[in-house]
Amino acid sequence: DADVTQTPRNRITKTGKRIMLECSQTKGHDRMYWYRQDPGLGLRLIYYSFDVKDINKGEISDGYSVSRQAQAKFSLSLESAIPNQTALYFCATSSGRYSPLHFGNGTRLTVT
Amino acid sequence: AQTVTQSQPEMSVQEAETVTLSCTYDTSESDYYLFWYKQPPSRQMILVIRQEAYKQQNATENRFSVNFQKAAKSFSLKISDSQLGDAAMYFCAYRSVLSAGGTSYGKLTFGQGTILTVHP
Numbered sequence: 121d122a123d124v125t126q127t128p129r130n131r132i133t134k135t136g137k138r139i140m141l142e143c144s145q146t147k148g149h150d151r152m153y154w155y156r157q158d159p160g161l162g163l164r165l166i167y168y169s170f171d172v173k174d175i176n177k178g179e180i181s182d183g184y185s186v187s188r189q190a191q192a193k194f195s196l197s198l199e200s201a202i203p204n205q206t207a208l209y210f211c212a213t214s215s216g217r218y219s220p221l222h223f224g225n226g227t228r229l230t231v232t
Numbered sequence: 233a234q235t236v237t238q239s240q241p242e243m244s245v246q247e248a249e250t251v252t253l254s255c256t257y258d259t260s261e262s263d264y265y266l267f268w269y270k271q272p273p274s275r276q277m278i279l280v281i282r283q284e285a286y287k288q289q290n291a292t293e294n295r296f297s298v299n300f301q302k303a304a305k306s307f308s309l310k311i312s313d314s315q316l317g318d319a320a321m322y323f324c325a326y327r328s329v330l331s332a333g334g335t336s337y338g339k340l341t342f343g344q345g346t347i348l349t350v351h352p
Binding site for chain 2: 155160164165174176178208210217218219223228
């Protein structure tokens with residue numbers, strides 16, 4: 121089983137819909153991250169969190185919100201999806217500032 | 233802010249040959265980490281190799297090695313004896329440290345990616 125699990129794997133939604141992407145981990149890591157991947161841009165940081173009380177904005181947080189429901193769960197929400205949020209979304213975890221990031225297998229989101 | 237640039241959108245190599253992927257970065261920090269990640273069609277992000285900036289010796293992992301030029305801020309990946317399974321998108325990444333709320337995080341800044349095709 122994967123240590124970092126993202127659901128759903130793929131999702132198609134319509135403009136204006138609310139959608140939630142979920143991430144859960146069994147690695148016991150405290151730090152969790154959401155990244156977005158676009159062609160020609162690489163991966164960019166959306167939000168990051170240390171625990172349920174600690175949520176921080178990354179470089180492209182506009183239009184997104186997150187919830188750290190538990191130490192092992194970190195969800196990304198699009199309150200009103202728009203087509204330019206079509207992308208591949210990754211959740212990642214780490215155990216410390218010098219520890220490597222461990223990625224989930226990504227959620228491909230298409231907004232029509 | 234740190235930036236990472238991969239100037240080769242696509243590269244190709246013949247099976248069993250050697251290929252080098254380029255990466256440059258910009259930073260004012262003296263101590264940092266650099267990484268190469270591989271992303272096959274399965275979308276999984278796989279860590280290929282890492283380099284600590286304070287180490288002068290270039291990192292090596294089996295057929296993968298880096299040429300780390302700290303003064304030039306260059307970090308290229310060499311793949312020797314290329315195999316069909318090496319075909320993927322490769323990302324160069326720089327790790328900086330974020331501090332928020334008294335906690336430190338490792339933040340990765342990625343390059344644009346290079347698509348590597350391996351021809352049989």
